[in-house]
Each structure stands twice: as structure tokens, then as C-alpha cells.
Amino acid sequence: MNEYGYDDPDDGNDGNDGNGGTDDNGGGGGNGGVQTFVRVDVWTLDETDPILVSYGDAVAAMQAQASIDPTSWAFQAAIHGSLSASPSPEWNQCRHQSWYFLPWHRMYLYYFERIVRQHVIVNGGPSDWALPYWNYDAGSGRNTLPTAFRNPTRADGSPNPLFVSNRRPGINTGAGLPAAITSPAFAMGRTAFTGTAEFGGGAASPLGQFAGQTGRLEQTPHNDVHVAINGLMGDPDTAAQDPIFWLHHANIDRLWWLWQQQHADPTDPLWSGQSFSFVDDDGTAASLPDSGVENTLAQLNYTYDQVAAPAADVAPTPTDGAAMAEWPAPWPQRETAAATAANPGEDREMVGASDGPVRLTGEEARVQVEVDEQAAQSLAARASARRGRAHLDVDDIDAESNPGTVYGVYVNLPDNPSDEDLATHHVGNISLFGVERARSPRGDEPPHAPHVSMDITDLLDQLAAAGTWTEGGRIDVAFRPIPLEAPAAEPEAAAAALADVRHPDTPITIGRVSLHYS
Amino acid sequence: MAARSVAVWRAEGRALRRELLRWPERRAVAVVLGAWLVLALLAYADGQRGPAGGHAVSVTQHVGMADASGMRGQPSLGMLAAGRAGLPGELIAWVLMTIAMMGPAALAGVRHTSRNSLPRRRGRAMAEYGAGYLAPWAIYGLALIWLAHAAGWTASWEATGLALAMAAGWQLTPWKRRCLLECHRSVPLPPRGWRAEVASARFGLRNGASCLGSCWPLMAVMTTLPAAHLWWTLGLTGFVTFERLGRHPNRARRLVAAGLCVTAAMAVVAAMP
Numbered sequence: 001m002n003e004y005g006y007d008d009p010d011d012g013n014d015g016n017d018g019n020g021g022t023d024d025n026g027g028g029g030g031n032g033g034v035q036t037f038v039r040v041d042v043w044t045l046d047e048t049d050p051i052l053v054s055y056g057d058a059v060a061a062m063q064a065q066a067s068i069d070p071t072s073w074a075f076q077a078a079i080h081g082s083l084s085a086s087p088s089p090e091w092n093q094c095r096h097q098s099w100y101f102l103p104w105h106r107m108y109l110y111y112f113e114r115i116v117r118q119h120v121i122v123n124g125g126p127s128d129w130a131l132p133y134w135n136y137d138a139g140s141g142r143n144t145l146p147t148a149f150r151n152p153t154r155a156d157g158s159p160n161p162l163f164v165s166n167r168r169p170g171i172n173t174g175a176g177l178p179a180a181i182t183s184p185a186f187a188m189g190r191t192a193f194t195g196t197a198e199f200g201g202g203a204a205s206p207l208g209q210f211a212g213q214t215g216r217l218e219q220t221p222h223n224d225v226h227v228a229i230n231g232l233m234g235d236p237d238t239a240a241q242d243p244i245f246w247l248h249h250a251n252i253d254r255l256w257w258l259w260q261q262q263h264a265d266p267t268d269p270l271w272s273g274q275s276f277s278f279v280d281d282d283g284t285a286a287s288l289p290d291s292g293v294e295n296t297l298a299q300l301n302y303t304y305d306q307v308a309a310p311a312a313d314v315a316p317t318p319t320d321g322a323a324m325a326e327w328p329a330p331w332p333q334r335e336t337a338a339a340t341a342a343n344p345g346e347d348r349e350m351v352g353a354s355d356g357p358v359r360l361t362g363e364e365a366r367v368q369v370e371v372d373e374q375a376a377q378s379l380a381a382r383a384s385a386r387r388g389r390a391h392l393d394v395d396d397i398d399a400e401s402n403p404g405t406v407y408g409v410y411v412n413l414p415d416n417p418s419d420e421d422l423a424t425h426h427v428g429n430i431s432l433f434g435v436e437r438a439r440s441p442r443g444d445e446p447p448h449a450p451h452v453s454m455d456i457t458d459l460l461d462q463l464a465a466a467g468t469w470t471e472g473g474r475i476d477v478a479f480r481p482i483p484l485e486a487p488a489a490e491p492e493a494a495a496a497a498l499a500d501v502r503h504p505d506t507p508i509t510i511g512r513v514s515l516h517y518s
Numbered sequence: 519m520a521a522r523s524v525a526v527w528r529a530e531g532r533a534l535r536r537e538l539l540r541w542p543e544r545r546a547v548a549v550v551l552g553a554w555l556v557l558a559l560l561a562y563a564d565g566q567r568g569p570a571g572g573h574a575v576s577v578t579q580h581v582g583m584a585d586a587s588g589m590r591g592q593p594s595l596g597m598l599a600a601g602r603a604g605l606p607g608e609l610i611a612w613v614l615m616t617i618a619m620m621g622p623a624a625l626a627g628v629r630h631t632s633r634n635s636l637p638r639r640r641g642r643a644m645a646e647y648g649a650g651y652l653a654p655w656a657i658y659g660l661a662l663i664w665l666a667h668a669a670g671w672t673a674s675w676e677a678t679g680l681a682l683a684m685a686a687g688w689q690l691t692p693w694k695r696r697c698l699l700e701c702h703r704s705v706p707l708p709p710r711g712w713r714a715e716v717a718s719a720r721f722g723l724r725n726g727a728s729c730l731g732s733c734w735p736l737m738a739v740m741t742t743l744p745a746a747h748l749w750w751t752l753g754l755t756g757f758v759t760f761e762r763l764g765r766h767p768n769r770a771r772r773l774v775a776a777g778l779c780v781t782a783a784m785a786v787v788a789a790m791p
Contacts, residue, residue: 205534375636
């Protein structure tokens with residue numbers, strides 16, 4: 001333990017020396033006498049660490065259980081999604097593309113962790129076992145799959161329950177996830193929870209069912225990492241069968257936990273009063289409301305092995321040319337004009353859109369968005385000043401299946417861009433995790449087209465200041481596929497194969513790109 | 519599984535009310551309310567003049583079909599229907615009823631069209647969506663009116679019970695499920711030019727056609743009612759709106775099927791001497 005009450009990755013400790021010593025502010029002390037569990041960074045553990053070994057043993061034990069057993073691996077994975085033609089009522093429950101994404105998955109992990117802990121204790125593992133998280137954005141090679149998950153066999157030659165063979169080629173051999181995929185900077189810079197261009201996603205609305213309400217954290221890194229790993233992870237109906245799923249989601253949960261240190265969750269009863277049901281460690285049904293999972297320490301008795309993010313005023317901007325992986329927390333704060341509104345996106349006005357669809361097949365594609373002069377002037381007159389925020393929306397995204405490629409979205413990107421250009425003009429990503437379900441839902445939910453919204457105000461201001469864009473001018477939007485980083489030791493041919501992300505047989509169609517002012 | 523408290527339902531109601539009153543979609547809300555107002559006024563006028571004395575009359579009378587006595591031409595739909603205005607009057611009455619009953623469910627599409635159009639063409643885009651939405655319903659109405667004339671349909675509680683039972687059965691078919699899901703799909707809306715006009719109308723047409731596929735038996739029920747149509751119109755509108763705007767379409771579909779079964783039983787009871 002260090003002075004902050006958490007295990008320093010460099011102190012040689014295995015991160016499992018008892019866990020009553022942290023709280024959400026990084027201070028010492030327990031949680032009113034109740035045992036507190038600490039989720040640790042998986043990259044601070046070696047392959048033989050009891051946390052990982054006992055996780056693997058528990059996975060194997062759960063996989064051996066009959067799928068009708070609510071605490072079995074198959075049943076737990078199916079709660080998230082299932083390809084079964086005759087699903088149990090408890091299956092296919094995951095909440096995506098809305099503001100319920102974060103609380104639903106926090107509950108899901110909480111109950112799953114309790115089930116695994118039971119197995120760990122039965123197997124003689126640590127009684128304070130907690131899910132590790134995979135912080136792929138921490139630099140120093142941590143953007144590669146943790147080594148305990150890569151090999152078909154364990155050190156003793158037995159089958160490795162944490163290994164999945166059908167992950168994207170290269171993932172199991174050390175290919176890196178690029179910073180453009182792993183960085184949570186776009187999400188962590190948002191100060192509001194609610195809204196499609198905000199941290200947690202848009203409010204589910206009876207009249208707003210045509211498009212998904214994906215929040216920034218759900219899109220990047222959540223969706224993008226799913227798609228980058230691919231295989232079971234690439235489809236919500238199979239994703240939770242891959243043992244790395246749970247570490248990925250522990251990281252997403254950690255990012256929400258970090259964000260919560262400085263920002264407020266929704267207070268609308270529509271969000272806070274919503275409950276979801278799961279299976280507890282004794283196999284019985286259990287449920288929690290969203291308001292019951294906002295404070296992980298006080299309400300769920302767990303925390304993370306790091307201090308909360310410090311104040312934001314010293315943060316570099318995400319567009320200063322630095323590699324994203326080098327951006328430490330805190331992330332730049334992007335104040336929105338209506339950050340306190342229930343749904344900031346509601347007050348937007350469309351001022352321009354592309355005339356036709358864009359087709360993506362794995363190569364760069366561009367589209368122009370003409371700003372409607374009349375609309376922009378009318379808004380400017382109403383505000384008696386310059387426009388407020390500017391949002392770029394990628395609407396009506398569709399594909400017959402997920403091609404497994406993440407695309408970066410860039411505004412006014414020069415031809416033959418440098419790395420600095422790419423960093424400066426990058427405004428977000430699109431990836432199609434869950435497109436099959438959006439087209440044809442397996443659970444009881446309406447279909448909706450995936451939709452991504454990005455706040456590009458700061459970039460437009462920068463471009464205007466640099467004289468490369470004038471207010472009301474046309475906006476050029478580029479979609480560029482983001483390939484994996486080849487491992488250093490990879491042969492040239494294999495590296496070239498990793499870089500080739502074309503998918504002519506599974507094109508993505510973007511119905512429209514639109515610009516909205518608020 | 520998800521559970522919702524009363525507070526959540528209330529919050530949802532408040533959110534819906536907020537959304538309905540937002541500019542510019544509230545113009546569409548006004549159109550729907552206007553249709554209801556006209557229906558209510560006509561029902562009142564018919565009740566004042568009709569043989570039932572004080573009871574609102576059947577929509578079958580409104581669309582000029584047979585009344586409880588099996589005779590056409592009884593007082594109905596004020597100045598419009600009941601043969602006075604002929605086929606156009608019957609069709610207008612049908613469209614009016616469609617706007618009132620399907621309008622609340624169609625507001626989702628109106629809102630989507632409005633918010634995804636340039637401000638200067640929002641009104642036009644909403645109108646084009648509305649026209650596209652109503653087109654398949656008007657064709658269906660014409661077919662029903664023609665069929666009623668050709669077959670000499672007689673409005674009766676027995677027929678209402680039968681139609682409701684058929685509607686309940688339809689709720690449980692895979693075709694119904696598919697149509698209901700289709701009601702939630704959008705099309706890209708270009709910003710300007712003829713493409714924008716066509717896309718708004720096409721979006722409405724697509725939504726209208728899928729809603730017709732989803733709700734045609736429910737609307738057919740309206741042609742069988744012998745009396746008190748306004749309350750039935752309200753009730754069936756509630757079913758349609760609940761199912762279309764609910765967050766869980768399958769659950770809503772089954773609940774509506776159960777509701778229709780109960781309503782069918784009520785109609786059968788009403789038919790008893």
C-alpha cells in the first residue's frame with residue numbers, strides 16, 4: 001500500500017494484500033466495517049498471480065455447469081446476449097445505446113463478481129477476490145491483451161480457460177490496440193452525463209426511438225475495443241463468453257467511477273428509479289435501481305486501486321498533437337452550453353447535412369457537409385452572438401453484419417495528413433458493435449439505427465482561429481479505418497495483414513452526416 | 519429484466535409531455551388534438567340529433583356504413599358522412615379518425631422528421647411525412663368503405679366482438695411483430711432539394727405502411743361499432759399508442775392482446791339481450 005491507500009504498480013506488491021484500505025477519494029479506512037473489495041489493474045499482476053489463476057479456475061468451473069444453472073458461465077453470458085432461438089426470459093437483457101448502459105453493466109459486473117468470488121473461495125483462492133480491470137490506455141505496452149489470456153495452455157500444460165481462439169488475428173500474439181481506440185479522452189472531457197454527445201448517453205424517450213442514444217464512453221473506448229478484439233467480443237450476443245469481456249467492462253466501470261469523482265449522475269427519476277434484475281451468487285433473482293449503484297464503495301462495497309482523478313486545470317488538450325496514450329487523467333473538461341439540462345441535445349438545430357449516403361469498405365471515405373446559410377444566420381441572430389456548441393452527427397449507420405473495423409472520424413483533415421494532423425482533426429470514432437441487434441433486436445426492445453454524435457466546437461474554433469475554416473463554411477468529414485498496431489516481433493507479412501482492414505463484402509452505409517448548432 | 523417504479527412512470531409521463539409541447543412538433547400535436555375536437559363535436563351533434571339520444575354514435579355511421587338498425591343514412595358525422603357527402607365525405611371521416619387514432623403514435627416519426635430537417639423546411643417536411651403516413655391508411659379506408667357497401671355490413675356488438683377477437687389474435691402473430699418493429703425504422707433525410715421532399719414523404723409512407731400492417735384489425739373494429747364510438751376510439755387509441763411508444767414492444771403487444779380479449783368479452787356482453 002502507498003500513502004494514498006492503493007497498491008502502486010511499481011512497488012513489487014501483487015496488488016492483493018488486503019483491501020480495506022481505499023475509499024472513493026483515495027483515503028484510507030474501510031467501509032463501515034463491511035469488507036471492501038478492490039479491483040486492480042491486470043497489468044500489475046503476472047500470469048501466476050492468485051487473482052488471475054483463481055479467475056481462470058472459476059471460469060472453468062462455471063463453464064462446466066449446465067447452462068440452465070443461473071450461475072453458470074453460459075447463463076451469465078446469455079444475460080448479456082444470446083444467439084439461442086428459445087432464450088430464457090432472463091437473457092438478452094443488456095442495455096446499450098442509451099443512458100442505462102453504464103448502470104446496467106455496473107450491476108451486471110457486481111453480481112457476476114459475487115458469483116466468481118464464491119467459486120474462488122471454494123477453490124481456496126483469496127477471499128477478497130475482485131475482478132481485475134484492463135486499462136488498455138495506460139501506455140507501456142498495456143494496450144495489448146494481458147498475457148494470461150493469450151495462450152491456449154497454462155504454464156502447467158493444462159487448458160487455459162481464459163484463452164479464446166477466435167479473437168482477431170494478432171490479438172492473441174500481442175498486437176496493440178491503437179490509442180485512437182483506447183483513449184477515453186473524448187468521453188472524460190464531457191461534463192454532462194445525459195445526451196448523445198455527452199458522457200453517459202441519451203435519455204430513452206418514447207418519441208425518440210428511431211436512433212440509438214450512444215454516449216461517448218460507450219462508443220470509445222467501449223464499442224471500439226469490442227470491435228477491435230472481435231471474435232466472441234465482436235457481437236453483444238456472444239461477447240460475455242470471452243473472459244476478457246469482464247476485464248474490459250471493469251475498465252469502463254472504472255472510467256465512470258473516475259468521472260463520478262468530479263461530475264454528477266442524472267437526477268431524473270427516469271434514470272435513477274429504473275431497476276434491473278440479475279442473478280445473485282446463490283442463484284436467486286436480485287435487482288438494483290440505478291440510484292443504488294452510483295457510489296461503488298458505499299453501496300456495492302468495491303473500489304479501484306488508484307486515487308481519483310486530480311483537478312482538471314492542468315490537463316493538456318486532446319488536440320495538442322500529443323499521442324493519446326500519453327494523456328494522463330484528468331482529461332480536458334469540455335463545458336457544454338446546457339450541461340445541466342436533462343438532455344442537452346434536445347435544443348439543437350440542424351444547420352447542414354450531407355446530400356447522400358457514404359459507403360465504407362475499409363478505405364478512407366470523405367463527405368461534405370454544406371452549412372445552410374439561412375439556418376446559421378437565424379441561429380446567430382437568435383443568440384445575438386456566435387453560435388453555441390456544434391455537434392457532428394453520423395446518422396442511420398447500417399450494415400448487414402459487423403465488419404470488425406473501427407473508423408476514426410476527422411473534420412477538415414488535410415490530404416496526406418501527418419500524425420499531428422490526425423490527432424488534431426480527430427473528433428471521434430464509429431464502430432458497429434451491436435449492429436445486428438440494432439437491426440433485429442433479440443431482447444424486447446425496438447430496433448434503431450446506430451447513431452454517433454460528437455461535439456466539434458473546440459476544433460471548429462481552432463480551425464477558425466488558424467484561418468483554415470470560416471464560420472458557415474463547408475465541413476469536410478473523413479472516415480479512416482484504424483488498424484491494430486503490429487507486435488514488434490511480428491514478421492512483415494503478418495504486420496501487413498494486420499494493417500489491411502478492407503471489408504468489401506460487408507460494407508457499412510452511413511445514411512447521412514449532419515451538423516447541428518445549439 | 520427491468521422493473522419500473524411509479525416514480526419512473528410519472529417521470530416518463532412528464533418527459534413525454536415536455537416533448538409533445540416542444541416547438542415545432544407541437545403543431546403536429548395541435549393537428550391531432552384538432553381531429554379529436556372535431557370527432558367529439560360531431561359525436562355530440564349526432565347524439566343531440568340521433569335516435570340514441572345522448573349517446574355518441576358509431577364510427578361506422580361516421581364513415582357512412584350501416585348503423586345498429588342496419589340502415590344507412592342515419593344521422594352521422596354531422597354534415598360530412600352518412601351519405602350526405604358521399605364517398606368523399608366518408609373518406610374524410612375515415613382520415614379524420616385515422617389522424618385522431620394513429621396521430622399520437624405517428625408523433626415519433628413527425629418529431630424525427632422535424633429535428634432532422636433544416637429549420638426553414640421543417641413545416642413542409644412534417645406535412646410531407648404526414649401525407650406519406652396517411653396515404654396507405656386512406657387506401658385501406660377506401661377498401662373498407664367499398665367492402666362495407668358491397669357486402670352490406672351491419673354494425674353490431676357481435677361483429678365488434680368478432681373483430682376484437684380477430685385483432686387480439688393478430689397481436690400474437692409473427693407478422694404483427696415484424697410490422698411493429700418496422701414502425702421503428704427510419705430512412706436518411708437529405709437536407710435540401712427534391713431529395714429532401716421525397717425522403718420525408720417516403721419516411722411517412724414507410725411508417726404508415728408498417729403501422730397499417732400492425733394495426734389494420736384494430737381499425738377494422740371501428741367499422742363494426744353500433745354505438746358509443748368516441749369512447750371506443752379513445753380506448754383503442756390508447757392501445758395503439760401504448761404499443762407503439764412503449765420501450766418494450768413485445769410485452770406491450772401481448773398486453774394489448776390481453777386487453778383486446780377483455781374488450782371483446784365486453785362487446786359480447788353488450789350484445790346479450
